[in-house]
Amino acid sequence: MTVMASPEPSHRAMEEAAEWYALLRTGDASAADQQKWKQWLARDDAHQQAWRYVERVGRRFAPLQASPDRDAAVAAFHQTVSAAPRRRRQVLLGLAGGLGLSWLGWTGWRQTPLSALASLWGTDYRAGVGETPQVALPDGTTVWIKALSGFNLAYSDTQRRLELVAGEILVDTGKDPLRPFVVDTAEGRLQALGTRFSVSHGDAGILVAVYDGAVRVTPAGAGASAVVPTGRQVRFTADALQPLMPADPARESWRNGLLLADGTPLADVVAELRRYHAGHLGVSPQVGQLRVFGSYPLDDANRALDMLASVLPIRLSRALPWWVSIEPRLKSD
Amino acid sequence: MSASPGLSQDFEHLYGNHHHWLLAWVNWRLGNAADAADLAHDAFVRLLTRPCHFENPQQARAYLRKMANGMCVDLWRRRSLEQAWLEALAAQPEPTAASAEQQAMVLEALGEIDAMLRELPPKVAHAFVMAVACDMTDNEVAATLNVSSRMVRKYVAQAMLCCMKLEARLTAGLADAPPVPVSPTAAAVPPKP
Numbered sequence: 118m119t120v121m122a123s124p125e126p127s128h129r130a131m132e133e134a135a136e137w138y139a140l141l142r143t144g145d146a147s148a149a150d151q152q153k154w155k156q157w158l159a160r161d162d163a164h165q166q167a168w169r170y171v172e173r174v175g176r177r178f179a180p181l182q183a184s185p186d187r188d189a190a191v192a193a194f195h196q197t198v199s200a201a202p203r204r205r206r207q208v209l210l211g212l213a214g215g216l217g218l219s220w221l222g223w224t225g226w227r228q229t230p231l232s233a234l235a236s237l238w239g240t241d242y243r244a245g246v247g248e249t250p251q252v253a254l255p256d257g258t259t260v261w262i263k264a265l266s267g268f269n270l271a272y273s274d275t276q277r278r279l280e281l282v283a284g285e286i287l288v289d290t291g292k293d294p295l296r297p298f299v300v301d302t303a304e305g306r307l308q309a310l311g312t313r314f315s316v317s318h319g320d321a322g323i324l325v326a327v328y329d330g331a332v333r334v335t336p337a338g339a340g341a342s343a344v345v346p347t348g349r350q351v352r353f354t355a356d357a358l359q360p361l362m363p364a365d366p367a368r369e370s371w372r373n374g375l376l377l378a379d380g381t382p383l384a385d386v387v388a389e390l391r392r393y394h395a396g397h398l399g400v401s402p403q404v405g406q407l408r409v410f411g412s413y414p415l416d417d418a419n420r421a422l423d424m425l426a427s428v429l430p431i432r433l434s435r436a437l438p439w440w441v442s443i444e445p446r447l448k449s450d
Numbered sequence: 451m452s453a454s455p456g457l458s459q460d461f462e463h464l465y466g467n468h469h470h471w472l473l474a475w476v477n478w479r480l481g482n483a484a485d486a487a488d489l490a491h492d493a494f495v496r497l498l499t500r501p502c503h504f505e506n507p508q509q510a511r512a513y514l515r516k517m518a519n520g521m522c523v524d525l526w527r528r529r530s531l532e533q534a535w536l537e538a539l540a541a542q543p544e545p546t547a548a549s550a551e552q553q554a555m556v557l558e559a560l561g562e563i564d565a566m567l568r569e570l571p572p573k574v575a576h577a578f579v580m581a582v583a584c585d586m587t588d589n590e591v592a593a594t595l596n597v598s599s600r601m602v603r604k605y606v607a608q609a610m611l612c613c614m615k616l617e618a619r620l621t622a623g624l625a626d627a628p629p630v631p632v633s634p635t636a637a638a639v640p641p642k643p
Contacts, residue, residue, distance in 0.1 A: 125615075125619075126618070126619040131611055131614050131615065131618075132607075132611055134614065135607045135608075135610040135611035136607045136612075137608050137609065138606070138607070139603045139604075139606040139607035140603065142581065142582075142606070143588050143603075145587075145588070168553070170614040170617045170618055171610065171614060173614075174566075174610060174613040174614055174619050175563050175582065177559060177563060177566070177613075178558050178559065178563065178582050178583050179559075180552075180555045180558070181556060181559050181560065181563070181583040182582075182585070184548060184552065184555075184556045185546065185547050185548055186538075186539060186542070186546050186548055186553070186556060187583060187584060189541070189542055189546075190535060190536065190538070190556050190557075190560055190586070191579055191583055191584055192534075192538045192581070192633065193531060193534035193537070193538045193581065194531070194534075194560055194563065194564060194579055195526070195534035195576055195579075196538070197530050197531045197534050197564065198532040198567075198572045198575055199572060200530070200534075208462065230593050241471070241475060242475075242478065247526075252472075252478050253478070255474070269475065270471075283525075290617055368538070402471035403595055411486040417619055440495060
């Protein structure tokens with residue numbers, strides 16, 4: 118875009134015009150002030166031009182000023198501005214170009230491994246810090262996306278295919294006998310056999326947990342595939358399938374905003390909570406191996422931390438609202 | 451800006467490759483098929499009026515997603531404003547004397563004002579709207595917001611300046627341009643496995 122209708126008056130001229138407006142509109146201005154304003158206007162074309170913008174802004178209010186329902190309109194405006202939701206979903210999108218990117222969102226980002234963030238970049242559906250959105254796909258399939266996770270959608274006429282790019286999803290497949298449902302991961306393919314299951318991409322490979330129906334797992338490198346039945350889970354990499362284990366209920370509970378711990382090390386619990394806490398969340402190595410039992414709310418990471426502090430010999434140090442460190446409890450506490 | 455011969459072909463290509471995908475994405479965001487269809491259509495109309503060239507499909511999708519996301523936020527905001535306006539009208543002791551057309555004009559003006567003031571802190575926006583729309587004095591606004599009247603004058607000047615800058619950008623034909631081109635970071639993401 119190279120054509121500009123008219124050059125914009127300098128910032129200084131615009132600023133002065135706005136200040137004059139704020140003074141003159143109240144009627145408090147003295148005759149001397151008004152005189153000064155006229156001189157200011159006459160002094161420079163840019164001043165007159167800036168003042169025209171003041172008038173233009175004023176005209177936008179004319180329908181409101183003239184309306185018998187002016188007060189209702191202003192009340193509606195106040196309510197909308199006050200109730201504007203925090204744009205949480207945009208914490209992730211924000212980095213793309215400053216859309217509502219808050220300092221808090223940024224600190225949340227910085228806590229997370231860059232590789233995980235970079236891989237989320239191009240994904241069709243993804244969840245930011247503290248989110249577990251639910252996606253309804255056209256075939257009746259529902260996908261829950263865990264915080265800091267994402268997948269791509271590649272449905273065609275012959276198959277329904279998702280690509281897990283990062284993190285964890287929970288899938289409840291819709292019925293479509295003509296198009297098989299598959300999830301591709303970095304380590305291999307899963308084929309759903311009418312089912313509810315979760316797929317999680319971690320450091321130790323892909324973990325599939327099946328809650329209903331069955332899933333066929335085919336590692337990318339090895340020839341052998343295996344069927345995981347209801348209530349079981351399996352971990353695999355491209356070259357190896359590990360033995361079947363009982364399915365961990367925690368892999369399903371995050372959908373309902375709960376973190377289930379059953380002897381889980383505190384460091385792992387904190388790693389999980391980081392997905393839901395916009396800000397720094399550190400844990401001292403001295404307490405990282407403490408075992409945690411119970412269920413904790415994921416949608417309120419601060420409350421979860423307080424609950425942990427009430428049952429473990431730890432103390433929370435909150436230097437700033439978004440900066441929390443977990444340390445051993447002192448004798449004097 | 452003149453149309454180049456390759457442009458419409460580019461556009462058809464973009465539309466063919468990404469319209470279904472964008473529709474599905476917007477539908478997910480909005481949860482309403484009719485709104486989603488309108489919005490996806492508008493997004494492509496915007497793209498048509500301000501053509502962009504993309505190096506690869508990922509870049510195109512990142513750009514479309516960002517643009518559509520902004521449009522979704524606008525739509526939600528408009529809807530909540532409309533809802534609040536209808537509720538405020540219903541709560542009035544006397545039924546409104548305004549015609550449907552006058553009411554629509556007020557809502558339109560409210561939407562514009564809201565869009566202009568969105569970047570400002572709520573208190574500044576509140577002060578400005580009370581001062582200008584209701585013609586309240588600095589002291590009256592100050593009492594409502596529980597700040598000093600000197601602060602109110604500062605707020606009014608700040609909000610006015612923000613609106614003037616926006617008017618100037620509108621005049622120059624820049625204001626409805628998509629906010630920022632897709633960042634190089636986004637384009638540099640390697641293709642998914």
